[in-house]
Amino acid sequence: MLWAGEQGVRVGEQKLAIDGGKPMLPRPLEIGKGVSLLGDEERKAVLEVLESRSLFRYYGPHLLAKVEAFERASCDLLGSTYAVATSSGTAAIRAGLAALGVGCGDEVVVPAFTFIATVNAVVTMGAVPVFAEIDDSWGMDPGDLDGRITDRTAAVIPVHLENCASDMDPLLEVCRRYGVPVLEDTAQSMGATYRGRSLGTMGDLGAFSLQLEKNVTSGEGGLLVSDDERLYLRAARYQDQGGQFVTSTGSERGTGEIEPFVGENLRMTEIAGAIAGIQLTKLPGLLAAQRANHRRILRAIGEPPGLEFRRRPDAEGDGCSSIGFFLPDADLARRFAKALIAEGLPAGRMYRGQPVYATESILQKRTASGKGGPWNCAEHPTGVDYRMGMCPHTEDLAARSALVMVAASYTASQCDAVAEAILKVCGALLGR
Numbered sequence: 001m002l003w004a005g006e007q008g009v010r011v012g013e014q015k016l017a018i019d020g021g022k023p024m025l026p027r028p029l030e031i032g033k034g035v036s037l038l039g040d041e042e043r044k045a046v047l048e049v050l051e052s053r054s055l056f057r058y059y060g061p062h063l064l065a066k067v068e069a070f071e072r073a074s075c076d077l078l079g080s081t082y083a084v085a086t087s088s089g090t091a092a093i094r095a096g097l098a099a100l101g102v103g104c105g106d107e108v109v110v111p112a113f114t115f116i117a118t119v120n121a122v123v124t125m126g127a128v129p130v131f132a133e134i135d136d137s138w139g140m141d142p143g144d145l146d147g148r149i150t151d152r153t154a155a156v157i158p159v160h161l162e163n164c165a166s167d168m169d170p171l172l173e174v175c176r177r178y179g180v181p182v183l184e185d186t187a188q189s190m191g192a193t194y195r196g197r198s199l200g201t202m203g204d205l206g207a208f209s210l211q212l213e214k215n216v217t218s219g220e221g222g223l224l225v226s227d228d229e230r231l232y233l234r235a236a237r238y239q240d241q242g243g244q245f246v247t248s249t250g251s252e253r254g255t256g257e258i259e260p261f262v263g264e265n266l267r268m269t270e271i272a273g274a275i276a277g278i279q280l281t282k283l284p285g286l287l288a289a290q291r292a293n294h295r296r297i298l299r300a301i302g303e304p305p306g307l308e309f310r311r312r313p314d315a316e317g318d319g320c321s322s323i324g325f326f327l328p329d330a331d332l333a334r335r336f337a338k339a340l341i342a343e344g345l346p347a348g349r350m351y352r353g354q355p356v357y358a359t360e361s362i363l364q365k366r367t368a369s370g371k372g373g374p375w376n377c378a379e380h381p382t383g384v385d386y387r388m389g390m391c392p393h394t395e396d397l398a399a400r401s402a403l404v405m406v407a408a409s410y411t412a413s414q415c416d417a418v419a420e421a422i423l424k425v426c427g428a429l430l431g432r
Contacts, residue, residue, distance in 0.1 A: 016428050017342035018335075024421035025344025029414060032407025033321060034210075034217035037282045038275075045274035055270050057085075058240075067273030071223075073280050077191070078198040080206070080225035082232035085273060086239050089187040089209025091266035092222035093121035096183045096205040097155065098238035098263070099224075099231040102127050105380030106154035111140040111166075112355040112391040113398050114159040118185050119356055123367065127154060128374045128382050131357055133393045136311045138324065138350070138401070139166025141393070142174055149178045158203070159185040161350070162403065163215070163290075163319025164312050165194035168202050175203075183207065190215045190223075191283045193317030200225055205235070210272070215286060215319065216279040218272040233258040239266035287319055289408030293415050294320035297406065300419030306430035310401070322403045323422075324350075328430075330399035336429055337402040343421040346405040353399045357386050 015021030030036065045066070054060020057067040071083040086092045102108060104126040110118050112131040122129045130153070133144035138161045145156065156175050158166040168184075175182050182203030189199045190208045200206025205228075208214075210221030226232045237243055242263020268276075310324025327333040333349060340347035357363060363386050367373035375382060389395065404422065 014424055014428075016339050016425065017344075018339045023342060023344045024424060025414075025417050028341075028344045029346050029405075029410065029418070030407060031213065031346045031405045032409050033213060033215050034279050034282070034286065035212055036407060036409050037279065037286060038217075041278045042275045045278050046271055049270045049274045052270075057267060057270055057273065060270075064270065064274075066270045066277055067268050070268075070273045070277040070280065073277060074223055074225065077280060077283065078201055078206075078225060080198070080201050081227040082229065083223055083225045084232065084236045084239060085268035085276070086222035086224060086266045087268055087272075088220050088266075089207060089211060089214075089222040090117040090121050091239065092207035092209070092224040093118065093157070093183065093185060094125060094264075095224050095235040095239045095266055096207050096231075097121060097125045097127070099205060099226070099235040100155050100181050100183065101234075102154045104374065104377055105152065107150060107152045107382075107384070108154060109140075109145060109148045109156045110356075111157075111159050112357060112394040113138055113351065114161065114185065114356050115187070115351070116356055116359055116362075117187070118157055118159055119359075119362060122157070123373055126374050128152075128384050129362075130384060131355070131386070131391055131394075133391045134397060135167070136308075136326070136397065137164060137167060137313050138162070138310060138397070139164070139313070140171060142167060142170035144393075145171060146174050149174070149180060153178070153180050155181050155183050157183050157185050159187075160189040160192065160199045162324070163189045163192045163321040164310070164324075165189070165192060165199055165314050165317060167313040168194050168197075172202060181205075187211075187222075188214065189319055191287050192319035194314045195317070201227070204228060205231055210276050210279075215321070216276060216283055218268075218275040218279065221268055221272045221276055222266075230258070237261070238263040241265055286408045290320040290406055291318070293408065293410045294318075294323065294406045296412065296415045297323065297419045297422075300416060301422050301426075304423060304426040304430060307426055310403075320406060322405050324401060324403045326397065326400045327402060328400070332429060333400045333402050336425060339425045339429065340402070340404060340421065343425065345418060345421050346407075347403060349402050351398065353401060355391055355394050355398055357390070358388065362386055363388075
């Protein structure tokens with residue numbers, strides 16, 4: 001029997017579960033994050049709203065202003081001046097783009113490795129997405145970004161995937177040099193930090209998601225933050241139909257600081273706000289537990305030969321909800337992920353190991369209208385085209401990547417079992 005890492009995890013000549021061996025964990029572990037912490041406090045908050053009969057955020061028979069309270073608490077926790085809650089993380093990005101005035105004829109640079117919502121928000125606002133390479137943090141590559149900005153670039157959207165920061169200082173330096181605003185997609189990383197600053201608060205705007213798999217969840221929901229009052233007021237107006245009531249900020253409707261424009265309904269409900277407000281109070285504890293479990297697992301597995309870890313630009317500020325790996329090749333990455341799952345680990349390959357532009361709707365430039373959307377605008381013709389192979393470094397990194405989720409709820413013995421399973425798979429597939 002061999003031993004590895006500081007925890008002294010045992011590594012033996014064991015048959016992999018994927019090949020018919022005994023799984024390291026008798027029952028698959030749950031992923032966790034905010035949903036694992038739902039309890040009596042959230043139930044009580046929801047019942048309070050139902051009993052008030054005031055489910056709409058701006059008025060009702062006995063309005064409790066749960067959404068407004070969530071916005072204020074989010075500002076306090078993140079260190080932001082303004083916040084507007086929305087119906088989803090995608091809605092938050094849309095409201096952010098609207099605040100920046102992004103629309104027809106514009107280009108928005110996004111990383112080639114992200115969830116499709118980042119790209120969908122750009123397209124549905126009438127702008128053309130331009131894809132930049134990622135680096136070994138899975139975040140946008142600052143060096144490649146420099147060559148993607150044109151005189152049509154209206155915004156850059158760095159994405160902080162899986163509670164890990166993109167390398168923001170060099171990204172911000174590039175954007176400031178060109179005078180291009182930054183909208184941070186922080187959907188998956190609420191509460192994580194970069195060099196002491198909350199993710200989502202370093203750019204001009206930051207968008208968060210409260211979907212079921214996020215650190216703070218209300219099932220669906222979103223949040224947009226900014227220190228710029230004008231951007232905040234424009235976003236608040238846009239998510240509340242744009243101007244019938246002039247604007248909507250906090251609990252007030254009817255002030256006239258910002259001119260009216262056409263918007264849409266992206267508002268958060270009071271029930272979602274009630275759940276989100278309670279969840280927010282649990283975020284520091286969630287992150288602390290994830291970080292402790294993450295450290296224990298990393299100490300236990302050490303540095304297995306042939307396994308490269310995802311780079312974390314700020315390991316101390318990382319939200320630690322997963323451990324990312326790069327394998328020597330794509331076939332081995334697929335086998336590695338399947339083997340981990342068979343051992344009972346919540347594992348997989350981020351976005352199936354593909355760049356976001358591999359999605360057929362993007363490759364084919366297909367919108368619901370069938371008319372090509374921003375790519376087929378006679379007034380603003382574009383030469384931007386998409387094809388596999390256009391971001392080769394991203395495609396290579398994505399294809400060779402795998403990850404194991406880390407939950408706050410893991411016990412010490414479960415953390416050790418996770419480490420032992422990783423080492424078991426490494427031993428079988430990568431050798432020792």
